[in-house]
Amino acid sequence: MNPLLVNAADLLRRPGSDRVLELTLPLAEIDVVDPARFVAGAEVAVRLKLESLSDGIVVVGELQTPWIGTCRRCLLPTSGVAVSDVHELYQRVVSATDAFEIVGDQLDLTPAVRELVMLDAPTTPLCRPDCAGLCPECGINRNDETCACVAPARDSRWAALEALGGLTGVGESGTGE
Numbered sequence: 001m002n003p004l005l006v007n008a009a010d011l012l013r014r015p016g017s018d019r020v021l022e023l024t025l026p027l028a029e030i031d032v033v034d035p036a037r038f039v040a041g042a043e044v045a046v047r048l049k050l051e052s053l054s055d056g057i058v059v060v061g062e063l064q065t066p067w068i069g070t071c072r073r074c075l076l077p078t079s080g081v082a083v084s085d086v087h088e089l090y091q092r093v094v095s096a097t098d099a100f101e102i103v104g105d106q107l108d109l110t111p112a113v114r115e116l117v118m119l120d121a122p123t124t125p126l127c128r129p130d131c132a133g134l135c136p137e138c139g140i141n142r143n144d145e146t147c148a149c150v151a152p153a154r155d156s157r158w159a160a161l162e163a164l165g166g167l168t169g170v171g172e173s174g175t176g177e
């Protein structure tokens with residue numbers, strides 16, 4: 001029995017009424033199987049409100065889906081929780097674009113939930129927004145260490161002093177000819 005298949009007969013009889021749907025559901029039960037992004041047994045947390053209107057039922061709320069992956073910059077394992085905003089319209093007679101059909105008195109939330117889970121779990125995640133990544137020269141993780149591979153840009157004030165002859169023996173270019 002799919003808990004995302006909701007009998008909405010009571011809602012449809014009474015426009016203006018609403019109902020809350022809160023549940024957790026193994027991703028495998030909605031055919032979301034992607035070992036690169038979800039651990040086996042991962043569950044989506046569903047918190048939705050179904051509001052009955054004169055011409056259909058609006059479903060609003062949020063999904064939270066734990067994901068796993070490999071940081072695209074530092075290549076370390078990373079994970080997080082994807083939050084999806086849900087805003088869908090279900091109609092007996094579909095008149096709005098993107099509305100789902102109510103068949104019998106049943107709302108099948110499965111396709112919408114599956115689509116949002118697949119869409120919002122990142123495929124090329126970052127371990128954190130400012131991940132510094134790996135040094136392209138020596139491969140160290142710049143989040144943890146620093147290396148001397150890339151010479152720091154020379155401070156322009158030092159260059160100015162040098163030009164004035166205020167510093168000697170600092171440059172590496174020698175005396176020339």
Ligand SMILES: [Zn+2]
Pocket residue numbers: 071072073074075076126127128131132133
């Ligand atoms: Zn990273």
Ligand SMILES: [Zn+2]
Pocket residue numbers: 135136137138139140147148149150
């Ligand atoms: Zn380096």
